[in-house]
Amino acid sequence: MTGILTTTILSFILYALFAGIIIAKSKAAKKRTSKIAGFIFIALFIIGGIINYIILLPITIPNVVIANIIIAAVGTFLLFGMTATKFQKKIRGTYETAAGFLIILAVIAVPGVFIMGILTLDNTYDSIAKEDVEEAKPLDKDTTPIVVSPEFARNKMQKSMSVVPNTQFYDLGKLQVQKVDDEVLFVAPVEFTSFWKYLSGGETEGYFTISATNINAQPEFVKSKMKFTNSSYFNHNVQRTIYNAYPSYIQSGEPQIEVDKNGKPWYVQTLYQPIGLTNKPDMSDLYAAVVDPVTGEVKKYKTENAPEFINGSVSSEMASAENEYFGKYVHGWLNSLFGKEDVKIPNESGTESSVTPIFDENGEMYYFTDMASPKENIDSALGYTMINARTGQLTYYNGKKNNGIMDSKGAKEIVNKEFPEKNWEGSMPVLYNIDGNPTWVVNVLDPNGLFKKYAYIKAGDADFVVFGDTAREALEAYRLQLVQNPSNVESTGKSNLETVKGEVNRVLVTSTQKTGQVIQFILKNDKTIYTINAGKEPLALFLQSGDNVAFEAIIRDNGTGIVETIEIKGLTN
Template identity: 70%
Template sequence: MTGILTTTILSFILFFIISIYFIVKNNKLRATTMKAVAIIFVILFIIGTIIVYIFMPAITIPNITFANLIIGILGLIGLYSLTASQPFKKAIKDLDVGAGLLILLAIICIPAFIILSVFALGDSHDSILKQEVEEAKPLDRDATPIVVSPEFARNKVQKAMSVVPNTQFYDLGKLQVQKINDDIVFVAPVEFSGFWRYFRGKETEGYFTISATDINAQPEFIESKMKYTNSSYFNHNIQRTIYGSYPNYIQSGEAQIEVDENGKPWYVQTLYKPIGLTNKPDMSKLNVAVVDPVTSEVTLYDTAEAPDFVDGSISSEMASTENKYFGNYIHGWLNSVFGKKDVKIPNESGTESSVTPIFDENGDMHYFTDMSSPKENIDSALGYTLINARTGELVYYNGDKNNGIMDSKGAKEIVNKEFPEKNWTGSMPILYNIDGDPTWVVNVLDPNGLFKHYAYIKAADSDFVVFGDTARQTLESYRLALATDPSNVESTGEAALENRSGKVSRVLVTTQDKTQIVQFLLNGDKTIYTINSGKAPLAIFLQEGDSVQLEANLRDNGTGIVETIEIDGLTQ
């Protein structure tokens, strides 16, 4: 309640000034005037407290100024209506010049704050901890687990809600992906389904977890009663609990649940203080509030200093805001509207507030988003961002290597057009590096959110698509298709070439797009070697028993792209 009372009192500064002016001006009627001031103050204070309690505005200069303006005007009207000897309608015409000037000065603040907010957009952009990498390197498939889509996970958990005691009281809360004991899982709290459910239940029963990497995993319910939640009312509401302790911070998005090593759930909420005389975020100074849902104890940390079990001290909503400011306001607001020089628009294909959480090889969570051009009807990606979910640092991957690749919207549209009769759609597109080729990996879901297929789409070729039932099966099919694609049978240059020699035990020559592809095996070697006849024309005459010496880029899927080849008796 401290934060609510503080905000309410600060909202009455202008009213107090007006009241003092009225008392001094009406010296002959001071008792009557003071009585009117008291009546108006009590009425407005009760109304103001209720409004602050409901909407919880942060204590910032713009918020307090607007609150003072509204309460000041209402107070002025109330005072004149109670103290004027003339009828109220006529008294309005006789408004005192001094009081009018106070209101005029307050009204001037409105356009001033709007202008300041516009100019602060560039400052917010500059406050982002960021770096740009010239060479865009797509995500490596081994460093980033391919997770199931949250729609599919939510669908499974919803079907398991019957295990919750008094299940009629509850709905499933926000899904949050995190790492628990080296397992990447979705965590979803059980939340009240309405006011009367809260009134009857008082506390929720616990939370669900389900694997984010195993499509066949089943949800598990963990009993852990929580009194303070997102869906609780009055002082048991998490947002109000945080506001009561830190009313001078602005909350970003909805509080999410994180589970510690002992299985205890905590609510986590990103907070920030604004820049200057605005409500625009200073992204270099982000904080996180960690709330005990049993005791309501709130602890504030710098996002990077949060307890180790907190993977997402930066909320997905704040990550989405970072992307927006980074892409749009690189040269300020005016450029974002007119010139649009260097402007990049974040796509909204993510699974959480337009971003997709992923984990790197070190177990650190990042938010992935691809960026496209502000020009309409262009579906090529300019690059992509990764935002560290604990520090908020943004890394933008850009460069000539990925010019011309489709963006995430284009990848989803390819899937959507593939199954129009079934109404299956693409979900959660993520850019991976598959044997040196930028590749969109997309989940295919039915209208009920049930998983149907994986789609692997070559980012530089919308016609190159491979579908499969499992991630491993689809990956191998896609890599084999890459190895036999005429436009792709060449060294990627990302790995050192290895020398191999031996006798050919099997050979296969195929024709694709008017180009001949030669594939062969060597004695005692199960690697499938592939070479384009355009690179070695005489390779089409390769036969079993031929002795060869070659240089190849060997891949970990049992294939090798041959760069050079010498065939005894044919090329030597």
């Protein structure tokens, strides 16, 4: 309650000043005027306190200034209306002076807050920790994108709600991706469905988890009583609990739960204090408020110093705002409206607040978003951003080495057109660098959000699409298609090449209009199937059983090899 009381008191400074001046001028009816002014103060204070209790107005300079103007205007008007007697007409000039001052203050303050906000956009942009990179590192062969869509995960959890005691009291809360014990999970608390359910229940029963990478996984309900939640009321509401502890901080988005190594849930909320006389965030000074849902204890950390089990101390809402500032205001506000030099617009294909959470090979979570041109009818991506979900560090992959790649909307449309009779649609597109080729990895979902396939789409070629039932199957098929395509003369990384020697056992030559001629062969005492494109090594067309060969190839775990160069004894040397 301290924060709400402080905010309310600060909102009455101007009214108290005006009322004091008017009372001092009311010589003939000072006592009556004082009583009326006091009555108005108490009434407005109660109303203002209730409003602040509902909206949780942060204590910032713009908020306090605007609140003072509104309350002073309403209070002064009521005071004038309730004291308009014969003898009060003598101080009409005092009221007129107060009204004129309020008008001038409003004319200055309201546009001033707007103008200061515009002038501070450069400061917010500069506060972003950012790095510009030309090309993403290749996708690790063991990296598995999130396969279960949030819609599918939520649907499965909803169907399992019957395991929750007093099911009629609850519904699912906000879904959050988190890595727990090296497994990527969706986590969602059960929340009260209404005020009356809160009064009846008092505590929620726990939370659900489900694998975010295994489409066959079933949700698991974990019993863990929570008194302080997003759906609780009064001082048991998490946002109000955080506000009471840190009323001068602005909260970003809705608090989400994250689970520690012991299975205990905690509510996490991103906080920031504004820059100067505005409400614009300082991206270099972000905090995470961590709430114990049992006791209501709140602790504040710098986002990068939050407890290790917290993956998303920077909320998806804050990441989305960071993308907005980074893309639009690179050269200031005017440029974002007119010249638009270097302006980039974040696409809205993400799964959480227009961003998609993904994990790298080190287990760190990032928010992915691709950037498009502000020009209409242009579906090519300028690049994409990866925002570290703990530090807020933004890395922009500018795509300068890969001009003309399609954006995430274009990738989704390709999938949508592939299965029109089934109404399958693309979801959660993420851009990877696979063997030197920018590639969209898209989940294919049915109308119920059920996962059906992976789509691997070459970002620079809308006709180059490979589908697979699993991440590994789709990845390997895509890589094989890359090496078979004559346009991909260097589709693999040299650092992964292995030298192989042996005698050819069997040879198969295939020819298609799209890939040209492709040679596949196996060696004696070696079950690996090697593939090479005739566009790279034309003499490989004359390869036959019994030939002794030496070649460089990338050997895959699935028993295939992609040959880059080959020497055939008696033919090439």
